[in-house]
Amino acid sequence: MDHEADAYRTDLMTITRHVLNEQSRNPEARGDLTILLSHIVLGCKFVASAVNKAGLAKLIGLAGETNVQASAPAYQPSSPRLTSVIFLPCEIEMVKHSLCDQGEEQKKLDVLSNEVFVKALVSSGRTCVLVSEEDEEATFVEPALRGKYCVCFDPLDGSSNIDCGVSIGTIFGIYMIKDKENVTLEDVLQPGKNMVAAGYCMYGSSCTLVLSTGNGVNGFTLDPSLGEFILTHPDIKIPKKGKIYSVNEGNAKNWDEPTAKFVEKCKFPKDGSSPKSLRYIGSMVADVHRTLLYGGVFLYPADKKSPNGKLRVLYEVFPMSFLMEQAGGQSFTGKQRALDLVPTKIHERSPIFLGSYEDVEEIKGLYAEQAK
Numbered sequence: 547m548d549h550e551a552d553a554y555r556t557d558l559m560t561i562t563r564h565v566l567n568e569q570s571r572n573p574e575a576r577g578d579l580t581i582l583l584s585h586i587v588l589g590c591k592f593v594a595s596a597v598n599k600a601g602l603a604k605l606i607g608l609a610g611e612t613n614v615q616a617s618a619p620a621y622q623p624s625s626p627r628l629t630s631v632i633f634l635p636c637e638i639e640m641v642k643h644s645l646c647d648q649g650e651e652q653k654k655l656d657v658l659s660n661e662v663f664v665k666a667l668v669s670s671g672r673t674c675v676l677v678s679e680e681d682e683e684a685t686f687v688e689p690a691l692r693g694k695y696c697v698c699f700d701p702l703d704g705s706s707n708i709d710c711g712v713s714i715g716t717i718f719g720i721y722m723i724k725d726k727e728n729v730t731l732e733d734v735l736q737p738g739k740n741m742v743a744a745g746y747c748m749y750g751s752s753c754t755l756v757l758s759t760g761n762g763v764n765g766f767t768l769d770p771s772l773g774e775f776i777l778t779h780p781d782i783k784i785p786k787k788g789k790i791y792s793v794n795e796g797n798a799k800n801w802d803e804p805t806a807k808f809v810e811k812c813k814f815p816k817d818g819s820s821p822k823s824l825r826y827i828g829s830m831v832a833d834v835h836r837t838l839l840y841g842g843v844f845l846y847p848a849d850k851k852s853p854n855g856k857l858r859v860l861y862e863v864f865p866m867s868f869l870m871e872q873a874g875g876q877s878f879t880g881k882q883r884a885l886d887l888v889p890t891k892i893h894e895r896s897p898i899f900l901g902s903y904e905d906v907e908e909i910k911g912l913y914a915e916q917a918k
Contacts, residue, residue: 559777561587561755561766568759578672579743579759582695582720585670587775589663590716590747590755593702594768596662597749600655600708655708656680659701659716667697674726675734677860677892679703684731684892695742696721696734698860698892703746704829713750715831719865720744734892738864738885746865748831756782756835758872763838779839784875787904788841791822792833800849804880804912808845811908830857834866834900838873843901843909848880855879855897859889863898876906880913 565583569575660680667673668685672693676685679700687693699718707714720743723733745757753768755775765779791812798806812822822842827833830846837844848855857863867877867884877884877900884898899909 558772558774559780561757561775561777564764564766564777565759568761571761578693578695579720582667582670582672582693582697583743583757585666585672586663586697586718586745587755589659589666590753591768591773592662592666593659593716594747594749594753596655596658597708597714654705656702656705663699663701663716673697674723674729677734679858679861679893682893684734686729689727692726692729694723694726696723696729698734698864700858700861703831703862707827707829712827712829713748713832713835714829715746715748715835717746717831717861717865718744719861719868731892734860735889737888738859738867741864741868741885744865744868746831746834746869748835750832754778754835756838756869758869760872763869763873782838782873784838784870784873784902785841786874786902788837788843788902789820789822790825790837790840790842791845791905792824792826792837792842793845793847794826794828795824797849797851800851801847802849802880802916804909804916805845805847805849807912808909830862830866834870837901838869838875841902841905843899843905845899845909846897847899848897852895854895856895857898859887859894859896860892863887863896867898867900870900874903875901876903878906878910878913 562584565580569577569580657680660678664676664678664685667676668687668691670693671691673695674687674692675696676687677696677698678685697718697720699716701716702714703717704712704714719741721736721740722742723729743757743759745755747753747755755766757764757766763782764777765782766775767778769776791809793809795809798809815821825836833844846855846857863884870877871885877898879887880897880899884896884900887896899906
């Protein structure tokens with residue numbers, strides 16, 4: 547690649563331009579999803595900025611501490627603190643000041659990120675219900691601001707890794723709701739195959755946003771000098787088979803037989819092939835991102851300690867499975883295709899195996915063998 551020439555490109559495909567192009571392919575589209583995605587993108591930019599400054603701004607691990615001027619109550623989804631703020635680029639500083647100044651409680655980065663996304667999504671006027679990893683209950687948008695979409699999101703996945711500088715990220719999945727005026731919790735509990743869009747934004751050595759609206763997967767990198775996400779990974783396709791497996795082997799003694807057999811095969815193949823390499827970061831966004839680009843398989847299986855798995859269905863398993871399938875891979879829960887799962891609770895958990903098609907097919911074979 548000619549990096550020097552690349553630095554002076556003038557025909558840049560921004561994420562906004564890309565989404566508008568996708569919209570133009572659907573004559574019946576009214577632009578609601580485009581507007582919603584633009585608000586999600588703005589939330590990602592804000593969190594990327596906050597993550598970069600976290601150590602200096604004392605945003606790491608300080609929930610509950612207050613500055614010397616005054617104290618403030620803990621965040622509630624219905625908090626009016628930001629209701630007057632419209633999330634436009636020129637007003638980012640207003641949001642920062644309203645969250646961090648005037649004696650308010652200093653927030654951990656994950657709590658701050660949650661506030662930003664909730665307010666950005668509500669102010670878009672295109673959502674009717676939100677499910678966040680940070681909030682125990684779903685947030686129902688007031689009728690005057692309702693749109694036809696439900697967004698399930700983890701505002702800062704891997705936040706326990708913030709202190710050591712490991713890549714972390716935001717994960718989101720978007721569903722359409724049939725009746726926005728009479729939305730209930732049942733409308734949220736849809737199978738993952740009903741999603742209209744999903745993606746994640748990874749905050750690391752660069753800020754990368756990976757998105758699918760059901761027509762393939764594309765990756766965008768934030769150019770700090772422009773303040774724009776630029777298309778850098780068009781039409782991502784995961785290799786059919788990979789050389790990497792990603793799992794927390796510290797839980798090995800509690801695994802079921804198919805998982806143990808698969809990992810044993812990865813380390814000691816009996817067909818004369820080279821063993822797979824183990825790579826495990828402990829931040830789902832970072833591990834799945836590497837898997838998507840290089841191939842291989844990411845596993846978070848059920849075990850004796852967590853018989854239902856650890857990862858949450860609505861805002862971790864479903865969005866990542868959607869992206870993986872759109873890129874030519876597959877995902878599996880140990881019992882069924884992950885996107886066919888119908889959740890019964892908003893914070894339900896599930897085991898997950900996702901990645902290269904042939905690698906996941908091998909895992910499915912081991913579970914089928916056990917079931918005989």
